[in-house]
Amino acid sequence: MSRLDGKVVLLSGGASGIGAETARLVVREGGRAVIADRDEERGRALAGELGGSGHFETLDVTNEAAWQRAVAGAVDRFGRLDGLVNAAGVGVRNSIEDCSLADYRRVNDVNALGTFLGCKAAVAAMKGSGGGSIVNISSVLGLRGASYAMAYCASKGAVRLLTKSVALHCAQMRYGIRCNSVHPGYIDTPMIAPALAASMGNMDGRQWLEELHPLGRLGRPEEVAAMILFLLSDESTFSTGSEFVCDGGLTA
Numbered sequence: 001m002s003r004l005d006g007k008v009v010l011l012s013g014g015a016s017g018i019g020a021e022t023a024r025l026v027v028r029e030g031g032r033a034v035i036a037d038r039d040e041e042r043g044r045a046l047a048g049e050l051g052g053s054g055h056f057e058t059l060d061v062t063n064e065a066a067w068q069r070a071v072a073g074a075v076d077r078f079g080r081l082d083g084l085v086n087a088a089g090v091g092v093r094n095s096i097e098d099c100s101l102a103d104y105r106r107v108n109d110v111n112a113l114g115t116f117l118g119c120k121a122a123v124a125a126m127k128g129s130g131g132g133s134i135v136n137i138s139s140v141l142g143l144r145g146a147s148y149a150m151a152y153c154a155s156k157g158a159v160r161l162l163t164k165s166v167a168l169h170c171a172q173m174r175y176g177i178r179c180n181s182v183h184p185g186y187i188d189t190p191m192i193a194p195a196l197a198a199s200m201g202n203m204d205g206r207q208w209l210e211e212l213h214p215l216g217r218l219g220r221p222e223e224v225a226a227m228i229l230f231l232l233s234d235e236s237t238f239s240t241g242s243e244f245v246c247d248g249g250l251t252a
C-alpha cells in the first residue's frame, strides 16, 4: 500500500515550486494529481510528466466560477475529490508606507481570497462523498510579522485563521473534512528568486535569507511536500485546525 492509494488531490499553484513538488509526491504515493494553475504551459507540461495520474485544469484562484469548473473537471476526470492543496500564492515586498492599494488587493486576492474560494469549492464537493483533507499553505509570515512584507503577512495571517474556522465548521457538521495550515520558512522556489537576487545591507540576498534559519540554509520544496503528504494521508486523521511549521527553526 502507498500512502495515498487512489486519492484524488487538486493543487492550486500546482505548476511550480511547492505545489509542483507536492503533485509529484502525490503520484509517487499512489494518488492522482490535478494541477490547477493560471500558468497553462508549465501546468500542462507537469500533468504530461505525471502520465495517466496527472491532469491539468486552468484556474485563476480569484475567480469563483473558475474554481467550480476546476473542481468539476477533477471529478469528471478521476471520479472524486479527496484532497485540496491551496498553494497558489504571490509575494511582494512592501511596508505600510510603500504598499499601494492595488498591491495590497492583489496579494490578498490571490493568497487569502483565493484560499477562501478554494475551501468553499472543496467543501461543497467533499461533504457528500465521505470527506477529505484541505491543506492551506500559509507561511512563517502568517505566524509573525515582518516590516518588509506587510501585505503578504496580512494575507498569510488570514489563511491561518480561515483554516481554523473551516476546520471547526466541518467538524461540527461531521463532514469528515479536515483543514490544516502549513507554515514554511524560505523555500528555494521561483517565488523567492527576486529576494535571492537582491542585497540586504552588505549581505547578498541568499546569505541573508539562509542565515534567518537556524539550520543555516533555505528549505527545499520537497521538504514542504513531505509535510503536506502527511496531512493529505490517513496518517493525520486526528489533526484538524492546526498549524504545521516547516521552517528550519526560524520561528523557534
Ligand SMILES: NC(=O)c1ccc[n+]([C@@H]2O[C@H](COP(=O)([O-])OP(=O)(O)OC[C@H]3O[C@@H](n4cnc5c(N)ncnc54)[C@H](O)[C@@H]3O)[C@@H](O)[C@H]2O)c1
Binding pocket: 012, 013, 014, 015, 016, 017, 018, 019, 036, 037, 038, 039, 059, 060, 061, 062, 086, 087, 088, 089, 090, 091, 110, 114, 137, 138, 139, 140, 183, 184, 185, 186, 187, 188, 189, 190, 191, 192
Ligand atoms: N517559497 C517560499 O519561500 C514560501 C515560503 C512560505 C510560504 N510560501 C507559499 O507557498 C505557496 C507556493 O509558493 P512557491 O514558493 O511554490 O511559489 P511559486 O511561485 O513557485 O508557485 C506559485 C504558483 O502559484 C501560481 N499562481 C499565482 N497566482 C495565481 C492565481 N491567481 N491563480 C492560479 N495560480 C496562481 C503560479 O502560476 C505558480 O505556479 C505560496 O502560497 C507561497 O506564498 C512560499
